[in-house]
Amino acid sequence: MTARVCAILLLAAFAITDALVDEAVDVIKLGIEVGEEVLNSWDVISKPFNMSGGVELPVIRRKQRQILARLAQVTRAINKLESNIDENGAVLMLLAKRIGRGNSLELKLHEMSDLLSRVASADQKMREYTKNQRELERRTLEDFAEWCVSHDSSALPGLMERVYAMIVPPHKHLLGQTILQNILDDLQEDQLCDMQMSPHQLIYDMYNTISLTEIKGYAMMQFSWMLLRIYGKGNFTQEANLTRVRYAERTSRIASAAKSTLAMAKRDLYKCDPKEHKLGVTYEEVTKLLQGYIENEVNLNTEKTCTENCAYYTLTERHGCFEGEYCERQSCKGRIIDCQYIDSDMWVCPAGRNSPRRYEWIEYENGRTFGQAGTCSRGKTKVDSWWKWNLLHCSYCFCLCEDDIQSSERTFSLREALAEIERNKVVTGLRLVKHGRVFHLQISEGFLGERGTITPGSWVPLQKFDISEPGIREGEDYHKLTYERRAIDLDELDSPTGHILTGVRFRMIGAHLHFEIRSTPFNYTTGRLSSDRSQWISNDNTEGAETPRSRLALLRPDVPTRSAAPLPVDSRHDQYVEFVNSDFDADAAQSTVPFVDVQPLEPMRGAALLSGAGIIHRGARGYGGFIAPKLFTYDYSRHVRAQPPPDNIQEEESPDVNLPLNNF
Numbered sequence: 247m248t249a250r251v252c253a254i255l256l257l258a259a260f261a262i263t264d265a266l267v268d269e270a271v272d273v274i275k276l277g278i279e280v281g282e283e284v285l286n287s288w289d290v291i292s293k294p295f296n297m298s299g300g301v302e303l304p305v306i307r308r309k310q311r312q313i314l315a316r317l318a319q320v321t322r323a324i325n326k327l328e329s330n331i332d333e334n335g336a337v338l339m340l341l342a343k344r345i346g347r348g349n350s351l352e353l354k355l356h357e358m359s360d361l362l363s364r365v366a367s368a369d370q371k372m373r374e375y376t377k378n379q380r381e382l383e384r385r386t387l388e389d390f391a392e393w394c395v396s397h398d399s400s401a402l403p404g405l406m407e408r409v410y411a412m413i414v415p416p417h418k419h420l421l422g423q424t425i426l427q428n429i430l431d432d433l434q435e436d437q438l439c440d441m442q443m444s445p446h447q448l449i450y451d452m453y454n455t456i457s458l459t460e461i462k463g464y465a466m467m468q469f470s471w472m473l474l475r476i477y478g479k480g481n482f483t484q485e486a487n488l489t490r491v492r493y494a495e496r497t498s499r500i501a502s503a504a505k506s507t508l509a510m511a512k513r514d515l516y517k518c519d520p521k522e523h524k525l526g527v528t529y530e531e532v533t534k535l536l537q538g539y540i541e542n543e544v545n546l547n548t549e550k551t552c553t554e555n556c557a558y559y560t561l562t563e564r565h566g567c568f569e570g571e572y573c574e575r576q577s578c579k580g581r582i583i584d585c586q587y588i589d590s591d592m593w594v595c596p597a598g599r600n601s602p603r604r605y606e607w608i609e610y611e612n613g614r615t616f617g618q619a620g621t622c623s624r625g626k627t628k629v630d631s632w633w634k635w636n637l638l639h640c641s642y643c644f645c646l647c648e649d650d651i652q653s654s655e656r657t658f659s660l661r662e663a664l665a666e667i668e669r670n671k672v673v674t675g676l677r678l679v680k681h682g683r684v685f686h687l688q689i690s691e692g693f694l695g696e697r698g699t700i701t702p703g704s705w706v707p708l709q710k711f712d713i714s715e716p717g718i719r720e721g722e723d724y725h726k727l728t729y730e731r732r733a734i735d736l737d738e739l740d741s742p743t744g745h746i747l748t749g750v751r752f753r754m755i756g757a758h759l760h761f762e763i764r765s766t767p768f769n770y771t772t773g774r775l776s777s778d779r780s781q782w783i784s785n786d787n788t789e790g791a792e793t794p795r796s797r798l799a800l801l802r803p804d805v806p807t808r809s810a811a812p813l814p815v816d817s818r819h820d821q822y823v824e825f826v827n828s829d830f831d832a833d834a835a836q837s838t839v840p841f842v843d844v845q846p847l848e849p850m851r852g853a854a855l856l857s858g859a860g861i862i863h864r865g866a867r868g869y870g871g872f873i874a875p876k877l878f879t880y881d882y883s884r885h886v887r888a889q890p891p892p893d894n895i896q897e898e899e900s901p902d903v904n905l906p907l908n909n910f
């Protein structure tokens with residue numbers, strides 16, 4: 247073989263390694279590739295190299311250039327991944343959220359942030375050196391390389407050891423837990439809501455940041471040994487080996503600390519109350535399902551008599567309007583339910599024309615008030631019961647009106663919201679929206695790539711319709727809430743291992759509106775979805791079963807937007823709640839609760855793997871609360887593992903295992 251052919255082969259070999267290093271999509275893969283690159287680089291400088299007879303300057307220059315070129319490649323790859331991971335993101339965010347404020351955790355977080363930024367700035371310096379090597383004095387590079395491998399505690403190896411000691415404390419029994427566990431213990435609900443991250447995601451982010459720092463440190467130390475060797479400072483084969491062994495040890499312990507913390511960390515993600523409730527922006531209301539309604543007994547029966555009392559009318563409708571009475575001003579076009587007698591005479595304040603309410607408030611002569619009595623901009627009306635033939639008392643009753651469907655908003659779409667599985671898209675966000683008179687589930691989707699990466703996409707357009715369009719059928723296209731059918735199931739559903747969330751829908755089970763998720767298996771390594779094995783998952787338990795679904799009761803519920811304190815999640819998996827009128831005294835039963843939270847739920851950056859979803863209730867005693875969506879972020883713990891740097895190049899094996907479906 248001629249020298250020329252050799253040179254060409256050598257160039258080809260370089261080209262291959264170039265391609266390898268640039269494609270890393272996560273820290274595990276990057277770690278492997280940097281490890282290989284380090285090994286290859288050692289190969290390059292170990293080629294016949296005449297040390298004895300005093301090395302000539304041009305040779306040093308050439309070797310130095312080669313090494314720095316390789317280092318530049320490595321740092322480019324690190325840089326690229328770093329911009330995805332958002333270096334230091336988790337730590338700084340935690341500090342910003344005042345996690346662990348005033349306790350030892352805050353100190354630890356500050357120290358961690360300091361250490362990470364010192365390694366980062368060293369890395370930055372090295373990056374500049376590799377760019378400007380021609381202008382630099384050899385002494386500058388040599389100094390830097392010496393710092394990178396120095397025993398001094400403030401030098402790079404010392405920094406790496408200190409980062410490590412925070413994740414894996416040296417004296418477990420004395421200094422306690424890993425900082426990862428401290429963070430989990432200290433997280434507060436509102437902090438999580440603000441960040442829009444699950445605790446699991448937060449820990450995974452932190453693990454990625456630390457791993458990336460480890461990889462940077464390792465690359466800097468190894469390339470420093472190489473530079474020092476080129477400069478004739480020594481052989482350093484043993485030292486480089488020790489650096490590698492220590493790095494392997496650290497990364498493996500960090501991985502197992504992260505893995506066990508991740509296994510414990512909750513993956514729940516949901517919205518808390520917004521700073522300010524805004525109709526149409528943060529919430530919507532079901533209207534006129536059951537609404538407080540004043541009607542005189544004389545209009546509640548076909549005979550136009552007043553021989554009964556209010557409580558006699560449990561289910562009726564309006565049969566007429568006695569001339570000159572209050573009924574000329576208002577009507578219930580649907581069913582009239584559960585009437586009761588409160589008091590004979592009252593003042594009524596009517597609500598505005600565009601309000602879903604009928605009345606702002608009612609003030610009875612006996613002093614009892616319904617709603618928040620006060621001034622009345624539209625002018626209050628006196629409504630008095632009367633005697634018929636001085637014999638029969640024709641009382642005004644307080645009933646509930648289930649208004650006709652044209653004047654109310656109480657339908658839910660039963661159409662599926664699916665990500666485009668065929669184009670390898672998965673769900674990245676979820677929200678409830680009202681379009682026209684219909685509530686829908688809406689998802690956002692993103693493209694699933696290899697090793698859990700997602701390219702964020704956009705909200706998938708709704709399958710819009712109006713219930714009055716021809717061909718649109720109740721029970722098939724939509725569900726109409728009625729007095730008898732007004733329950734919604736509160737379930738929190740997660741996918742089996744190795745599956746990912748690709749859709750959601752409402753379906754009817756008996757009289758309940760019921761939530762379900764679509765779950766699709768995927769290959770973590772390649773990111774490919776197996777659309778043919780996609781399945782719907784639901785908790786089909788009913789309230790009539792052996793271990794019945796339990797009811798979340800709303801006790802004398804006021805309108806939730808009036809709560810001074812934020813409303814926490816108060817539902818559990820396997821419950822249901824019924825839409826109902828608001829409290830008589832608090833709100834004159836004018837609203838339908840719970841309200842519907844329409845805040846979009848998308849994990850930070852709109853690009854996290856999601857494995858499950860649910861419908862929850864946020865509320866407290868005395869408030870109707872909100873129905874809201876919830877998500878489960880993907881469980882990364884089984885993909886976190888130590889990957890020792892190779893002492894010779896080896897193929898990576900797939901971490902994917904096919905486990906049997908676990909029933910939630």
Ligand SMILES: *[C@@H]1O[C@H](CO)[C@@H](O)[C@H](O)[C@H]1NC(C)=O
Nearest residue numbers: 294295296297298299300301
């Ligand atoms: C090393 O360099 C010295 C002096 O330049 C030379 O005499 C010797 O032959 C070289 N050795 C090798 C193995 O090239």
Ligand SMILES: *[C@@H]1O[C@H](CO)[C@@H](O)[C@H](O)[C@H]1NC(C)=O
Nearest residue numbers: 292295297480481482483484
């Ligand atoms: C460096 O030391 C190792 C063994 O410690 C030896 O195998 C290798 O040849 C040495 N390299 C040089 C260039 O002296």
Ligand SMILES: *[C@@H]1O[C@H](CO)[C@@H](O)[C@H](O)[C@H]1NC(C)=O
Nearest residue numbers: 483484486487488490491893
């Ligand atoms: C590296 O060091 C470790 C422990 O000191 C030793 O077991 C191993 O054989 C060394 N490997 C090489 C390639 O020198």
Ligand SMILES: *[C@@H]1O[C@H](CO)[C@@H](O)[C@H](O)[C@H]1NC(C)=O
Nearest residue numbers: 769770771772900902903904
């Ligand atoms: C995932 O894809 C990789 C590459 O095609 C393959 O080697 C591996 O066996 C697949 N894993 C599973 C669980 O199918």
